[in-house]
Amino acid sequence: MKVYRNRVLELYDNNVTNKAKIARIIDKEFDLELNPDAIRMQVSKIINNRAIDNECESVGIDPDKVKHYWYKGKHYSINVSGKDEFDPETFISDLTEEVSKWSPNYKKINRKRTKDPHCLVFDPADIHIGKLCSSFETGEEYNSQIAVQRVKEGLDGILSKSESWNIDKIIFIAGNDVLHTDNPRRQTTSMTPQDTDGMWYENFVTAKRLLIDIIETLMSVADVEVVYNPSNHDYMSGFMLLQCIEAWFNKCKNVTFDNDMSHRKYTVYGKNLIGSTHMDGAKSQDLPMLMAHEASEHWNVCRHRYIYGHHIHHKTSKDVFSVCIETLRSPSGSDSWHHRKGYQHAPQAVEAFIHSPEHGQVARLTHLF
Numbered sequence: 001m002k003v004y005r006n007r008v009l010e011l012y013d014n015n016v017t018n019k020a021k022i023a024r025i026i027d028k029e030f031d032l033e034l035n036p037d038a039i040r041m042q043v044s045k046i047i048n049n050r051a052i053d054n055e056c057e058s059v060g061i062d063p064d065k066v067k068h069y070w071y072k073g074k075h076y077s078i079n080v081s082g083k084d085e086f087d088p089e090t091f092i093s094d095l096t097e098e099v100s101k102w103s104p105n106y107k108k109i110n111r112k113r114t115k116d117p118h119c120l121v122f123d124p125a126d127i128h129i130g131k132l133c134s135s136f137e138t139g140e141e142y143n144s145q146i147a148v149q150r151v152k153e154g155l156d157g158i159l160s161k162s163e164s165w166n167i168d169k170i171i172f173i174a175g176n177d178v179l180h181t182d183n184p185r186r187q188t189t190s191m192t193p194q195d196t197d198g199m200w201y202e203n204f205v206t207a208k209r210l211l212i213d214i215i216e217t218l219m220s221v222a223d224v225e226v227v228y229n230p231s232n233h234d235y236m237s238g239f240m241l242l243q244c245i246e247a248w249f250n251k252c253k254n255v256t257f258d259n260d261m262s263h264r265k266y267t268v269y270g271k272n273l274i275g276s277t278h279m280d281g282a283k284s285q286d287l288p289m290l291m292a293h294e295a296s297e298h299w300n301v302c303r304h305r306y307i308y309g310h311h312i313h314h315k316t317s318k319d320v321f322s323v324c325i326e327t328l329r330s331p332s333g334s335d336s337w338h339h340r341k342g343y344q345h346a347p348q349a350v351e352a353f354i355h356s357p358e359h360g361q362v363a364r365l366t367h368l369f
Helices: 002-013 019-030 036-048 050-058 088-101 144-161 200-219 237-248 284-294 336-341
Strands: 070-072 077-079 117-123 166-175 223-229 255-258 264-269 272-277 304-309 316-320 323-327 349-356 360-368
Touching (some): 002 019, 144 360, 166 200, 200 223, 223 272, 272 284, 284 316, 304 360
Parallel strands (some): 304 323
Antiparallel strands (some): 117 349, 264 272
């Protein structure tokens, strides 16, 4: 960041006040090869901390180390102790910057125009890597190894079933409790204790490798748009995971990401408006009007409207105010709590959908376990 700090401030002083524009200029001039969001966050940090940085540099203090101890200056009193204060934005920026350095150089796949094209929506819902189910208690086994095995088997099954359609785009809906817990204490984001398999860092690495494998497999068929849905089991770690995956594919021209923290996402394919959400927030009956408001620029031009939901681990489908709302099955088993409550009889599966640009959803694809 030190390398381009002066250039950022020079641009800002010369009336280039749009931080996104400054980030684009810096990226081009310094060939940073970083995630655009990471560059924008660094630019914002430089501009916002300018006065403190100047004061630090005037007395020989490294601005990047300003955290907790106090320096009493003429104009500022600066906290500069050796302990690091956790800054989520800086953490994400540093993480994605570091991963981007190691991202592979994927060769761009140039594709021919497809006759009678269709979109494949691949949606492995509620994988729960790190979840532990014991057959001694619940009648079935589930752990991280089985989770990965099922998703990969489901992916192969879905791609096999989709071979009769000409696929020119794939929407991969990710997130949705891909990880079972959100901290080292084996708890969800809201600190609900869970039965877990393995350590949190082992599960994070397992999930990272699985998502990379999925995307690499999908991009061999068609260009991929990854859409991330935040969720209740892994609200923080799931976000960090998808940031890592985006950084990994930083140099890949055949994969794009929608990785922000919006609880409802929308994408367009032909005359299809395709929404997705974890469904642990807004009520099902409110989703159509939320779609009409949040995706208003697409509502009138898209005749076919869908929302794919998750969270409840079983299949539902209903039409509400011209929107088809579907919830998806999960490949995960029933743990102790679900078994005790009796929530364990829904078929376990990985699901996907085929969309025609003109006629909407034309097929549901299911791989059962």
